[in-house]
Amino acid sequence: MIRLFVPDDLKDGAVLRASAEQSHYLLGVMRRSAGDEVALFNGRDGEWRAALRAVTKKGCDLALTAKTREQVNGPDLELVVALVKRARLETIVEKAAELGAARVRLLITQFTNADHTNVARLQAIATEAAEQTGRLDRPQIISPVKLAALLDGWSDRPLMFCDEAGNAKPAIEALAGGPASGAILIGPEGGFSPDERARLRGLPYVIPVSLGPRILRADTAAISALTLWQAAVGDWR
């Protein structure tokens, strides 16, 4: 069953117009035709079955037939990740969607080489991964912000800091018993600068954690950290 994220409200009797991209996917790529069913979700109204209608070369309607799942959202988990090379950043966003992150916030640090990225493309990747992984919402991708500005505006939510250089506790141990709401901070390939590390380690809400004895690439660190967070305090328990 094909699953599609839509922005529209989902309710009994609703008939939506599929977007141009979704029409192309349904009709051109997947060869669906009138009467075939898909699953729809919007992050608010659960999952609905819908039938293709008014199929033309230009597109199709999606007529809702039944609600099949009640809305359930994952934990309030945010991934804050430095701008790394495009392929690895795309992998990170795809995996954040599979691993149940609610948001991915992009970050600029002293050692990042970029100050912008294609946020719309990353949002599309996150949406497609959310469709395939079976969740009922999609991660929101948030435009890059500098580390200093991020920390200046931070509340007191726990921020898990994957600290390669320090003597931090193993992640699973450092997180255990904490709240099921928080964020994970992943630096660029060159790590954080000494100034950045010093500031991070001095903040009361920062939880330094270790991800083992080997040097991990940024994408590996992000996936491992998301996994351990879900296992320790998230919805993998």
Next chain:
Amino acid sequence: MIRLFVPDDLKDGAVLRASAEQSHYLLGVMRRSAGDEVALFNGRDGEWRAALRAVTKKGCDLALTAKTREQVNGPDLELVVALVKRARLETIVEKAAELGAARVRLLITQFTNADHTNVARLQAIATEAAEQTGRLDRPQIISPVKLAALLDGWSDRPLMFCDEAGNAKPAIEALAGGPASGAILIGPEGGFSPDERARLRGLPYVIPVSLGPRILRADTAAISALTLWQAAVGDWR
């Protein structure tokens, strides 16, 4: 400091000939010259510092100058992974090296679409990732074998089975307290067949585990499973 895996014995006074690929990398790509130092490891003799010597257009020698680390190997962790699409299989092998797997065994199941792959290329990817992650050995890549043959020849080592369809315990809980020697089984994108699942679930050494409520791609499942194994019984404790 550039790190290189070499097959040769490493000992005081040894002078090795760099392979053609390594010479090209050192001289052509990284622009190193006579007297520059690299780090060498072979999986047996620890890590050694070596200086470039006899540099010509054709290659260079590596003259060992000092032992810098004693040999330490990671836990006896094997990843058994079905042949998935090439890009995802390469990601899995790279990540298995970063996450400390001792071996990656390739697998053919009822739902795999391929029956062969370029093992030498995967070994090269594993070796390069081992060089970058700082470990003192490299994962061995083992040619594809059919699931039935694998299970017929299995000893009694624990085999962690990531079972999407069942009611298995969370991985971190199912593994806790177990031995620091075992294997992780990752199926193809279509999962295991009902017959395969039934056989696996009936074997005394198989530990069914859950990787959370969402559907994971094979590469994500492999990385998450390796992470949780290291956190529960491996060298991330």
